[in-house]
Amino acid sequence: MPIIEFTGVRKSYGDLAVLNGIDLSVTEGEVVVLLGPSGSGKSTLLRCINALEDVSGGTIVVNGRDPHDRATNLNELRSGVGFVFQHFNLYPHMTVAQNIMLAPVRVKKLPKDAARRRAMALLERVGIPEKADSLPTQLSGGQQQRVAIARALAMDPAIMLFDEPTSALDPEMIQEVLEVMVDLAGSGMTMVVVTHEMGFARKVADRVVFMDAGRVVESAAPDDFFASPSTERAQEFLRRVTHI
Amino acid sequence: MFNDLSWSVVLDDPGRSFLLHGAWVSLQLAVLAIIGSTVVGTLVALGRVSTAPALAPLRWLLSAYVEFFRNVPLLVQLVFWSFGMFSLDLVRAAAAPLNPVYSNQFLAGLLGLTIYTSAYVAEALRSGIQSVPRGQLEAARAGGLGYWAAMRAVVLPQAFALAFPAIGNQYISATKNTSVVMAIGVTDVVFQAQQIESATFAAFEAYTAALVIFVVICLAESALLALVVRGMLTRVRPGVRTAAPTPALES
Numbered sequence: 001m002p003i004i005e006f007t008g009v010r011k012s013y014g015d016l017a018v019l020n021g022i023d024l025s026v027t028e029g030e031v032v033v034l035l036g037p038s039g040s041g042k043s044t045l046l047r048c049i050n051a052l053e054d055v056s057g058g059t060i061v062v063n064g065r066d067p068h069d070r071a072t073n074l075n076e077l078r079s080g081v082g083f084v085f086q087h088f089n090l091y092p093h094m095t096v097a098q099n100i101m102l103a104p105v106r107v108k109k110l111p112k113d114a115a116r117r118r119a120m121a122l123l124e125r126v127g128i129p130e131k132a133d134s135l136p137t138q139l140s141g142g143q144q145q146r147v148a149i150a151r152a153l154a155m156d157p158a159i160m161l162f163d164e165p166t167s168a169l170d171p172e173m174i175q176e177v178l179e180v181m182v183d184l185a186g187s188g189m190t191m192v193v194v195t196h197e198m199g200f201a202r203k204v205a206d207r208v209v210f211m212d213a214g215r216v217v218e219s220a221a222p223d224d225f226f227a228s229p230s231t232e233r234a235q236e237f238l239r240r241v242t243h244i
Numbered sequence: 245m246f247n248d249l250s251w252s253v254v255l256d257d258p259g260r261s262f263l264l265h266g267a268w269v270s271l272q273l274a275v276l277a278i279i280g281s282t283v284v285g286t287l288v289a290l291g292r293v294s295t296a297p298a299l300a301p302l303r304w305l306l307s308a309y310v311e312f313f314r315n316v317p318l319l320v321q322l323v324f325w326s327f328g329m330f331s332l333d334l335v336r337a338a339a340a341p342l343n344p345v346y347s348n349q350f351l352a353g354l355l356g357l358t359i360y361t362s363a364y365v366a367e368a369l370r371s372g373i374q375s376v377p378r379g380q381l382e383a384a385r386a387g388g389l390g391y392w393a394a395m396r397a398v399v400l401p402q403a404f405a406l407a408f409p410a411i412g413n414q415y416i417s418a419t420k421n422t423s424v425v426m427a428i429g430v431t432d433v434v435f436q437a438q439q440i441e442s443a444t445f446a447a448f449e450a451y452t453a454a455l456v457i458f459v460v461i462c463l464a465e466s467a468l469l470a471l472v473v474r475g476m477l478t479r480v481r482p483g484v485r486t487a488a489p490t491p492a493l494e495s
Binding site for chain 2 (some may be wrong): 050052076078079081083085089090091092093102103106107118148152154155168212240
């Protein structure tokens with residue numbers, strides 16, 4: 001029973017088709033890495049899962065519910081899906097702990113002290129408990145992204161989505177974020193990750209999905225994909241991202 | 245040449261208590277108009293930045309509200325509320341419970357000033373809301389917060405901080421604009437100065453006193469707002485916080 005299922009999903013802005021009939025399913029506990037050139041629709045696909053984007057056609061089922069059905073309680077569905085953004089999007093007017101506590105307190109109506117304990121446990125998990133009362137702007141990029149991951153985990157999601165989580169980071173901060181993600185994958189979390197980190201894809205992914213021009217071109221185990229991609233487009237992509 | 249001036253007409257009673265009473269009326273008018281225009285302006289701004297297709301007529305209506313009240317002179321609006329609206333029995337009856345505390349002139353002035361200022365506050369706040377990065381709303385929605393909850397907890401606090409320099413200017417304008425209400429018979433500072441003048445013919449002293457009272461109120465308000473702005477902006481826009489001076493660059 002897949003936890004995420006796309007059937008013939010289309011999305012276009014006017015004449016520009018961004019998703020061209022996507023069929024994709026993710027099973028519980030699976031770590032799927034989306035690869036592909038920019039503009040291939042990876043981020044859009046990810047953002048359709050929790051309805052940050054509308055779709056123009058096709059159906060998506062997430063946790064047994066359709067995020068694009070008007071009858072679905074979107075807030076409830078989103079509570080079960082953590083989302084990590086490229087640019088962190090931490091709330092600058094709140095402390096790190098308040099960032100993590102906001103959704104549990106407002107949506108789950110968790111008492112403040114319980115939410116605070118939970119926030120501290122999550123900060124422990126991402127390795128920066130000492131930053132609980134700092135403002136986001138006092139943190140490095142890597143630390144901010146780790147807080148964003150803790151914030152996404154605060155609602156106990158069944159699924160975690162990552163939209164290029166390391167693309168806005170200085171090279172030396174990428175590792176600390178990837179380590180948290182590797183740890184999360186090891187805990188059995190269902191993850192869909194858009195990234196350009198080939199090392200992460202190779203090491204952590206259960207499956208690599210390669211996209212181009214709004215279609216899924218290839219879907220394979222990472223060892224197979226990186227050793228011998230079956231399509232010419234994927235071969236060309238891998239040649240280009242493997243520097244020197 | 246100044247020895248013919250008699251400052252006692254404004255420094256001693258009854259002139260002094262006339263002016264203090266006028267200052268109290270002006271201050272109440274300013275504070276209430278600021279609070280009222282902030283509440284109304286916030287609602288108008290929220291309506292204008294909404295995106296739901298069903299709310300399109302509301303957006304049209306609110307944009308008409310803003311354009312209308314920004315483009316009619318304040319004096320004309322005040323005259324309309326006071327001599328127009330408050331001449332209607334219905335309006336007078338509705339205002340009657342407040343009359344023990346506030347006269348109809350005061351209420352008409354407050355209403356006019358509040359509505360006029362709210363149109364400007366709404367525009368300032370709207371641009372503040374629009375300068376909060378879209379990712380902020382997305383992050384809150386992705387966490388499961390509804391649109392209004394996300395606006396309240398995440399977007400509005402940042403929008404207020406970003407827009408506060410502009411909103412603060414509107415607060416000062418509103419305070420200065422309270423002086424216009426004497427035209428509809430509100431007993432504000434200017435009205436009292438005029439009373440002193442007509443009783444004593446000491447025009448220079450009376451109007452100088454009114455001037456000084458406004459300078460004191462507006463400068464104090466301006467200083468207070470500057471303090472608030474600095475406190476608010478340092479959180480939302482860290483670049484605003486002035487860094488510790490670098491001795492190497494200053495020597």
